[in-house]
Amino acid sequence: MLKRERHQYIMNKFQEVEKINTIDLALELEISEDTIRRDFNELNNKGLINKVYGGAFLVKDKSKNVFDINIINEDKKIIVGQKALSFLSDGQVIIMSGGTTNLSFCKLIPIDFSATIYTYSLPIAMQLSQHPNIELIFIGGKLQKKAMVTIGIDVVQVLSKIKADICFLGVSSIDENQGLTEMGYEVSVVKKEMIKASGKVIAMATSDKINGKMMHKVCGLEQLHAVITDLNPKSPKVKNFVDAGLNVL
Amino acid sequence: MLKRERHQYIMNKFQEVEKINTIDLALELEISEDTIRRDFNELNNKGLINKVYGGAFLVKDKSKNVFDINIINEDKKIIVGQKALSFLSDGQVIIMSGGTTNLSFCKLIPIDFSATIYTYSLPIAMQLSQHPNIELIFIGGKLQKKAMVTIGIDVVQVLSKIKADICFLGVSSIDENQGLTEMGYEVSVVKKEMIKASGKVIAMATSDKINGKMMHKVCGLEQLHAVITDLNPKSPKVKNFVDAGLNVL
DNA sequence: TGCTAATTTGCAAATTTATGCATAAAATTA
DNA sequence: TAATTTTATGCATAAATTTGCAAATTAGCA
Structure with missing residues (x-):
């Protein structure tokens, strides 16, 4: 033995x-x-x-793997991700922000999808590294450990120099009047820069993010090309956005 | 047969x-x-x-999870990592190269260790993000998907501007005469730059890397301050390195 | 086909690993 | 505290492995 x-x-x-x-x-x-x-x-x-x-x-509660990202409300995020797939087309230059909604989205991207993707999120980069035809560019900088994303001046500088077709923007809070808002100042700055660098901006928001207001403004609704939620676009909770002329799906 | x-x-x-x-x-x-x-x-x-x-x-149930890094010869790599711990001291500025040997090492670093660490490896960054007192700086660039590290001109540029106390350098091959060599050209360039940026260079090599020769030279043995292997420093396999005046442990 | 170079294989010596035993140290129990 | 049980440590031994070397095999090529 x-x-x-x-x-x-x-x-x-x-x-x-x-x-x-x-x-x-x-x-x-x-x-x-x-x-x-x-x-x-x-x-x-x-x-x-x-x-x-x-x-x-x-030993029962074996400490969970560092690399296991726990996605809360994953089912909702998958619904959002599936809707977002329609915005993809081969050859795009994409900016992918951080967050678990975007991570869920990335898991759904077809394995043979071909594009150039910029990101500053470690988990998203690891996920996308599975795709052989995606040219992946990681935006370096100081790491915000909790969210596993880089932030700060280095990130802004890189973003200021690139031009993308489309940006998938995870949101912390979205509100009819306030637009997109963030809890942290630095993240709000980074997101502003992403918007500036992108032709189209798609806001990825699970329903729990709707009607929240936080300290730091990112942008107004008018700057968004589309808002994707897990709800039916006819849902009363998103009626205000639709009425405001926003493309909700 | x-x-x-x-x-x-x-x-x-x-x-x-x-x-x-x-x-x-x-x-x-x-x-x-x-x-x-x-x-x-x-x-x-x-x-x-x-x-x-x-x-x-x-080896079964190779998890499909993207975030599960499969470390081969993990036992050996843990031995290397444990020896490497003696080179750590609070307040250092550290460059951590990629590879699973360094990943194993990072898993062993005390949770309260305090330092600034530069890395260009996604898995290592995720691992180190668990340490609250480590200031973590990710070096961005184009991602080499297989190794999950960034490479190329962007990485070299960042490295050329920093100054670190110590560099833990994963090795592909180490040989008495050839020194450190790499399979890929770009990786060899990045490693050269790391060495230039660091006061001390510690080569992390499991025994299967010894006496290997690859295409692209990184540096000679004289540029290394120590070589750490899983073997006993008295082992005949590392005798040549010891005789050459190298600090082997 | 025939020749050369590279790879593969088996052998033997040196080394490492696993295991059990004896003994000392530590922990538990009374 | 003393007696008992369990554990750690050093050591001896046997088995498994590594490594260098030489022979055998295979592959590449003119």
Whole structure:
């Protein structure tokens, strides 16, 4: 029995029992206690089990993977993303802002889609790196760790020098009167610059973002080419936007 | 029986069995254990199987998740990373190159470590974004999708303007005479620039990178302040480096 | 086809890894 | 505190592996 097999055996055993005693397992597998202890130590160091005096327990809440992005309201975001697909066409130069709505959208982009995409979001860049025909350009700068996006003067400078066909803009808040607003000043500056650099601007907003107001203004509704939500365009919640002449879908 | 056939045979065998013992397979195919081991090594380095002492297992459920980076030879890389920790001290300005060895290293960095870190690797940036006291600066540019790193003129330009205390340099190949070499030209240019920008350069090399020679030279051994491998510094495989006056650990 | 170069394979020596045992240290229990 | 149980550590041994080398095989090419 190879070491690796024993380790697997131990981990499987925890399906049946809550605790494994060192001595018992040594008898069961007919090997020395020392070996079991060494196994326990290794698994313990890997964070898989909890070694105690006399045996070991399974570690249950294994810390979740750093790279697992938890998307809240993913179903709504998928609806938004699917609608946004209609704005894609091969050969475009695209600016993709950050946020989980845009991340959901990126997951839906056909694998063979061909374009040049600028982004400053780490998760979105990783997602898009799966697409062989997308030329991907990451806009560097200081990282805002929480959102996993770069921000600041470096980002603005790069954006000020490019020209894109279309920008998919994740929104924090959208309101009939205030337009798009953001919580952080720096993000609002970056988004302004993205709008300036893009021919068309598509606002990607799940319904919970509607009628919110935040500190820093990004732009008025008139600067948006379209607003995409998870709602039916006839929904009363978006009636104001439609009435204002906005392209809502 | 050709090598290719054997490799195929091995992979097919895993359809039936969970593990393959080196000796058993040697008997079964009536060839030497050495050949089986070499086969296992090759398949292991391709990430198809998991070689262990005494045999091999199939690498299964390669997660489809884009964000799950599969690190081959992770054990070795963890050993390298642990040794590298001794070079860290609070307040440093660090350049962290790409690669899974550095990624493993980053996973080991204490959560409260405080520093400024430049990187151009998406996975490493995501990993380091977990550290609240690290100021993280991502070097933007065109993305090389396979390695998930930015490359090209933009990266070189940013690097040419910064000054770091230390650089942790993932290596593709290291050789007594050739020094550090790379497969891709662009990567070699970026690495040269990193070395220029850094006070100290630490080469991070798992043992399978030793005595390899590739097309594009990065630097000679004399430019390295230390080489970290998973081997014991007394190991004969690194003797040449030690004899050349290099700091090997 | 025949020759050369490159690759592959098996062998042997050196090295590493896994394992069990003895003993000392640490933790638990009474 | 003392007695008992469990664990850590160093060491010995056997098995597995690495590595350099030479022979054998395969591939490339005139």
